[in-house]
Amino acid sequence: MAARGATNMSRDSDLEVSGAERSRIDIVRVTKRFVTPAGAAFTALENIDFTVEPGQFCAVVGPTGCGKSTTLGLVAGLDRPTAGVVRVGGQAVDGITQGISFMFQNDALLPWKTVLGNVALGPTFRGASKKDAQAKARQWLRIVGLTGFEDHHPHQLSGGMRKRVSLAAALINEPSILLMDEPFGALDVQTKAIMSNELLSLWERTRPSVLFITHDLEEAIALADRVVVMTAGPGKVKGVYDIDLPRPRGAVQEIRFEPRFLELHHQIWESLREEVERAYARTVTASPAKGVRP
Amino acid sequence: MSNASVGREAQALAAVRSTLAEETGASEADIARVARSKARRRRQLVLLARVLTLVVVIGGWQLFTALKIVDPFFFGRPSGIALKVRDWVEHGTAYGSLWLQLGVTMKEALLGFGYGVSAGIFVGIVLGQNRFLADVVGPYIKVLNAIPRIVLGVLFIVWLGLGTASKVMLAAVLVFFVVFFNAFQGVREVDRNFVANARVLGASRIQIVRHVVVPSALTWIIASLHVAFGFSIIGAIVGEFLGAQRGLGLVIATAMNNFDPNGVWAAMLIIAVIALAAEALITQLERRLLSWRPKSAAESAGS
Numbered sequence: 299m300a301a302r303g304a305t306n307m308s309r310d311s312d313l314e315v316s317g318a319e320r321s322r323i324d325i326v327r328v329t330k331r332f333v334t335p336a337g338a339a340f341t342a343l344e345n346i347d348f349t350v351e352p353g354q355f356c357a358v359v360g361p362t363g364c365g366k367s368t369t370l371g372l373v374a375g376l377d378r379p380t381a382g383v384v385r386v387g388g389q390a391v392d393g394i395t396q397g398i399s400f401m402f403q404n405d406a407l408l409p410w411k412t413v414l415g416n417v418a419l420g421p422t423f424r425g426a427s428k429k430d431a432q433a434k435a436r437q438w439l440r441i442v443g444l445t446g447f448e449d450h451h452p453h454q455l456s457g458g459m460r461k462r463v464s465l466a467a468a469l470i471n472e473p474s475i476l477l478m479d480e481p482f483g484a485l486d487v488q489t490k491a492i493m494s495n496e497l498l499s500l501w502e503r504t505r506p507s508v509l510f511i512t513h514d515l516e517e518a519i520a521l522a523d524r525v526v527v528m529t530a531g532p533g534k535v536k537g538v539y540d541i542d543l544p545r546p547r548g549a550v551q552e553i554r555f556e557p558r559f560l561e562l563h564h565q566i567w568e569s570l571r572e573e574v575e576r577a578y579a580r581t582v583t584a585s586p587a588k589g590v591r592p
Numbered sequence: 593m594s595n596a597s598v599g600r601e602a603q604a605l606a607a608v609r610s611t612l613a614e615e616t617g618a619s620e621a622d623i624a625r626v627a628r629s630k631a632r633r634r635r636q637l638v639l640l641a642r643v644l645t646l647v648v649v650i651g652g653w654q655l656f657t658a659l660k661i662v663d664p665f666f667f668g669r670p671s672g673i674a675l676k677v678r679d680w681v682e683h684g685t686a687y688g689s690l691w692l693q694l695g696v697t698m699k700e701a702l703l704g705f706g707y708g709v710s711a712g713i714f715v716g717i718v719l720g721q722n723r724f725l726a727d728v729v730g731p732y733i734k735v736l737n738a739i740p741r742i743v744l745g746v747l748f749i750v751w752l753g754l755g756t757a758s759k760v761m762l763a764a765v766l767v768f769f770v771v772f773f774n775a776f777q778g779v780r781e782v783d784r785n786f787v788a789n790a791r792v793l794g795a796s797r798i799q800i801v802r803h804v805v806v807p808s809a810l811t812w813i814i815a816s817l818h819v820a821f822g823f824s825i826i827g828a829i830v831g832e833f834l835g836a837q838r839g840l841g842l843v844i845a846t847a848m849n850n851f852d853p854n855g856v857w858a859a860m861l862i863i864a865v866i867a868l869a870a871e872a873l874i875t876q877l878e879r880r881l882l883s884w885r886p887k888s889a890a891e892s893a894g895s
Binding site: 399406454467 | 783786788791792793794796799803807808810882884885886
């Protein structure tokens, strides 16, 4: 793992942080407020505090509208916190964070590019020649089992296959941090289970830190080392739970019947349920005027 | 669920399918043949109705003018139009050969189209990317769009003279707004996730424009080209109409002044043929550039 970290380091050789430390995420007392064009302020995150250890798989669960996606945007450097600081590898995030990849709920595959072109985007943007980028993309397509689909366009693929392309496109830059925003949320249950297993095996190969957002608690526990439960708007951290299920986890659809899993699930659900109910009550009574995604 | 049970289900499904195929297989070829002949008959019917429509309209026109129910002095007549076109082809117009007039008008229209499209795309993308700038100049663009730009042709002739420049300018101005509004809207509609993803993957601003913004806006831009080409011809013709030394617009103006409706119709006919040809070319371009798009339901139904 140290050796892998070193390859990630080579881009930022001026940084004298060890490879492992590069992939540490510290979110320190972060508050994020949005101001609507009409001038109204809206607090999405309030005093968020948690850490993702290097190489850790951390899941964030919470009800709709608790600022989960906002958190990811802050880590990626797409947005700035109103107060507090987000550190990646010990450095405050300022501009797009280096060495990260993002996977969105609705896959961000460009419909006008072929599968190969989409996966090759990462190296292309980093200045690789077309030939090198494509060679690397082919290699990653083989890893995710999509050899033979290079010249297809995304709309010709099934949902699960598109997710594989997204995974390859995200991992091709060999990120030290992988940010995932409900990546499998739109899939059917079976495909979701298959993709979760695939994600775990890919993750175990390279061990980037993962910040994984979901509203599915079972998915969170099955995949993650650490589960962060967030409250509904403004988003706050309600609890952080370390998941001590052994790795490798094996099939995610089977682990959920193990006694320890059920115990953890029960414990975290107690904490989450209250928030979900509160958030739900709010959507029923109040108008959903706050146009901020979960 | 274990893999074994999935496998069993798949086997059972396959068995059902093959039985179904055996039962229906014999008649499948018949069904396809009947469907094909039905589709062919419908196509023939549509074609026949089209030809009939043309015959009724043109024939009626000719008949009514021959019977003097409609005065051919004001409305022209199909045979007169055909003779006029032949006359132009054989003996040329009052300002030189027909091909010269056509060439001048097409040159003006195409140059105006080229300049207008380039400027429209460029300004559309710049303003689409820059919210502040767009907010500042937005109202002025609306005002410019609201004025009847055809009238600008008069000013262009005063400024740029009777030559091609004034017509090119008028065509370009007409084209610009059509393309600009589409390009601008297209840039605004770019999926924010695409841009965020490209940024995270390390794309520079230029790379985002090249790989994400332009291809995304292309659907909109190309849609506008159909309208834009028509506008460029209108710009050239109207410009010539207002004052020129050559061109189809001048031919039309002369025919009008000579009380020659056949001449006006003949020139219109020639322009229509050109516009149709250009439309076909743009459709080809659209197919080529937007080949990645999934076929819409109407297209795959074979309409």
